[in-house]
Amino acid sequence: MIESIQQFDVELFLKIHRGLSNSFFDWLMPLMRNRFFWSPLYLFIVVFCIKQYKKQGYYIIGMVLFTFAIGDLIASRVVKPWVARVRPCNDLSLANDIIHRVPCGSGLSFPSAHATNHFAIAIFLICIFYSRWKPILPIGILWAFIISFAQVYVGVHYPVDVTTGALLGITIGIICSRIFKKLQPDF
Template sequence: MIDQIIHFDQEIFFFVNKSLANGFFDWLMPILRNKYVWIPLYIFIIAFCTWKYRIKGLYIILFLSACVGFADFTSAKVLKPTFDRLRPCNDEWVKPQMIARVTCGSGKSFPSTHATDHFAIAVFLIGIFYRRWKPIMTIGIIWAASISFAQVYVGVHYPIDITVGALYGSLIGYIFARLFMKYIGFQEQKSNLN
């Protein structure tokens, strides 16, 4: 059973990494997964929350930071060493058959910390702001899923790595959003972000 799952995972990996290969994705996907590209977005989130919600905005940033810190630490330092799965770009059987689009790195593969962190951010913000701004759900999920997909396309993660990372990160984001809403929350039931 496990062998069949691993084989299926590798087949999907090769489909994304090789069969979907095109010049536009070759340019875009390494950019999407680059953590420095998203710094302006993070600065905007901090600035918006503190400007719009003042003290509560600082609590949002505090809870979001704790959420991402917990997601990142448990994914990278607890789960990855426990499962000890090689990245596809470090697997001697897979490596010769794949297209490497970025430097591989020495870290382990399962689960994807990129997927964990970005889905934790997305689901946390959805949990906080969905009642006030419905499009955040679509935007947040597409944003996190695009970054996760890019991890497979460039050759540093298998599809199961990002799927489990996305589910785990979503769970953490949901829990931290619920904690925020329970202990801090908003006075008003609904308001316009504009």
């Protein structure tokens, strides 16, 4: 069973990584996974929360950072070393199939910390702001999905890595939003 899942994962990876290959995605997807590209969004969230919600805004930003830290800790320091899955761009059996769009790095693959962290933050913000601003739901999910998809497209993660990372992130985002709501019941 695990072998058939791994085979499906590799086949789907190659369909995305090679099958969707085009010059526009080759330009766009490395940007979508780059943390510096999203810096204006992160700055906007910080300024918006503090300006709009004053003292509670600082609590929101603190919980976003906590959510990120928990996601990164669990994905990168707990699960990745335990599973020890090699990134597709470092997998010798795929050496002839990989298109090197970004540096591969020496880190492990499962789960994707990018997917975990961004889904955790997105879900946290959705849970906090949805009652005030409904468009945050599709925007947050699309944002996290694009970053996760880019990880597969550039060749640093398998689809199961980002799917598992997304599920882990969703769980962390929900838990952290519940913690925030208990600590800030008036929000």
